[in-house]
Amino acid sequence: MDFKTDFKPLTVQPQEIEGKSFEMITEELGEHPFTDRQYPVVQRVIHASADFELGRSMVFHPDAIEAGIKAIRAGQPLVADVQMIQAGVSKDRLKRFGMDVNVYISDPDVMEEAKRLNTTRAIISMRKAIRQAEGGIYAIGNAPTALLELIRLVKSGEAKPGLIIGMPVGFVSAAESKDELRKLDIPFITNIGRKGGSTIVVAAVNALSLMAAREE
Amino acid sequence: MDFKTDFKPLTVQPQEIEGKSFEMITEELGEHPFTDRQYPVVQRVIHASADFELGRSMVFHPDAIEAGIKAIRAGQPLVADVQMIQAGVSKDRLKRFGMDVNVYISDPDVMEEAKRLNTTRAIISMRKAIRQAEGGIYAIGNAPTALLELIRLVKSGEAKPGLIIGMPVGFVSAAESKDELRKLDIPFITNIGRKGGSTIVVAAVNALSLMAAREE
Numbered sequence: 001m002d003f004k005t006d007f008k009p010l011t012v013q014p015q016e017i018e019g020k021s022f023e024m025i026t027e028e029l030g031e032h033p034f035t036d037r038q039y040p041v042v043q044r045v046i047h048a049s050a051d052f053e054l055g056r057s058m059v060f061h062p063d064a065i066e067a068g069i070k071a072i073r074a075g076q077p078l079v080a081d082v083q084m085i086q087a088g089v090s091k092d093r094l095k096r097f098g099m100d101v102n103v104y105i106s107d108p109d110v111m112e113e114a115k116r117l118n119t120t121r122a123i124i125s126m127r128k129a130i131r132q133a134e135g136g137i138y139a140i141g142n143a144p145t146a147l148l149e150l151i152r153l154v155k156s157g158e159a160k161p162g163l164i165i166g167m168p169v170g171f172v173s174a175a176e177s178k179d180e181l182r183k184l185d186i187p188f189i190t191n192i193g194r195k196g197g198s199t200i201v202v203a204a205v206n207a208l209s210l211m212a213a214r215e216e
Numbered sequence: 217m218d219f220k221t222d223f224k225p226l227t228v229q230p231q232e233i234e235g236k237s238f239e240m241i242t243e244e245l246g247e248h249p250f251t252d253r254q255y256p257v258v259q260r261v262i263h264a265s266a267d268f269e270l271g272r273s274m275v276f277h278p279d280a281i282e283a284g285i286k287a288i289r290a291g292q293p294l295v296a297d298v299q300m301i302q303a304g305v306s307k308d309r310l311k312r313f314g315m316d317v318n319v320y321i322s323d324p325d326v327m328e329e330a331k332r333l334n335t336t337r338a339i340i341s342m343r344k345a346i347r348q349a350e351g352g353i354y355a356i357g358n359a360p361t362a363l364l365e366l367i368r369l370v371k372s373g374e375a376k377p378g379l380i381i382g383m384p385v386g387f388v389s390a391a392e393s394k395d396e397l398r399k400l401d402i403p404f405i406t407n408i409g410r411k412g413g414s415t416i417v418v419a420a421v422n423a424l425s426l427m428a429a430r431e432e
Contacts, residue, residue: 020388021387021388049385050386051411082303084300088414170266172233174266197265197413198300199300
């Protein structure tokens, strides 16, 4: 079909577009180091970014996929660092499992505490999150400081997330925060380098919730 | 500072992180083809993606920046194709200019009409948008069908957007939709290729609203 001369493709359904995209991704990616369980997450991340380099840079803790699916089936909460993730995840599907999606970064008590301690709202939002969402999935796509604080809380024994999806994007501390995450021996999904972001984290969450739904 | 041995950087303020990031981007990007007016948008897109290739692939209609700032100052609405963009833009800043942020894709009448016509909700949402937001800024980061429909409506004379920020991501029609956008002689901001997405479009909107606010 030629988009330059007519608009027939406009009647194509989103499901068809997604199926065709996924075929193209598998074909272009070729050989890769991911297991059959990890690949659906990588595929959806590439779908959301059109970035094979980013997809190839992903790293999974060996228990990550099963831990994520388990947390979803148990209806554990999803904690996100920013509202964009909350807006992007398939909330209807998560709700069917009883999952809430929580973002604390704009809560008045978080803003007040951050000001008082002269630190970032992202950091304080993680301190609030671990009191309210133990065992949940932590999805961080924006704030390296949130991920670094969560790692600190895991190391100190204060936090026990079911899964950390840590893929903040950026030039200051983003890559370093992910280097730290990869050293933890708890379930994580991350990537190497500066790239990442809310749409990437949303893709990973949606891939996991789809796996959880399909395997019921 | 060494993130591997201590967490002192956790007290760094977001403004400092952003400033440092912007310096790094300018240094690493080196020579580029963008004007002084276009560069803040490119810089913020690279900041949101850590992707210099994506930044370099951006294309601006000659009137794009001034048209965007004019629309913001006039308090024209922002129309987004998906909720993630609505969640990500600096709403407080837009509100100071009297700008609303509208997303029609989940409106019951849009969903019903899309079903009746066997087409995508994204397409119908654009048909609804042009009736409600003439002269507005159209920000499309996800659905190529939304962008293609908007282009069709501009060509037919039915739509007269103040600015189109069209950077949908994906494997089917995304690059083609942007090729079509670049042929229009109305203000647009776009890029060449498959990459893009909600976080990228949010970065462009936020760069423009910041320019509008700073130059008041």
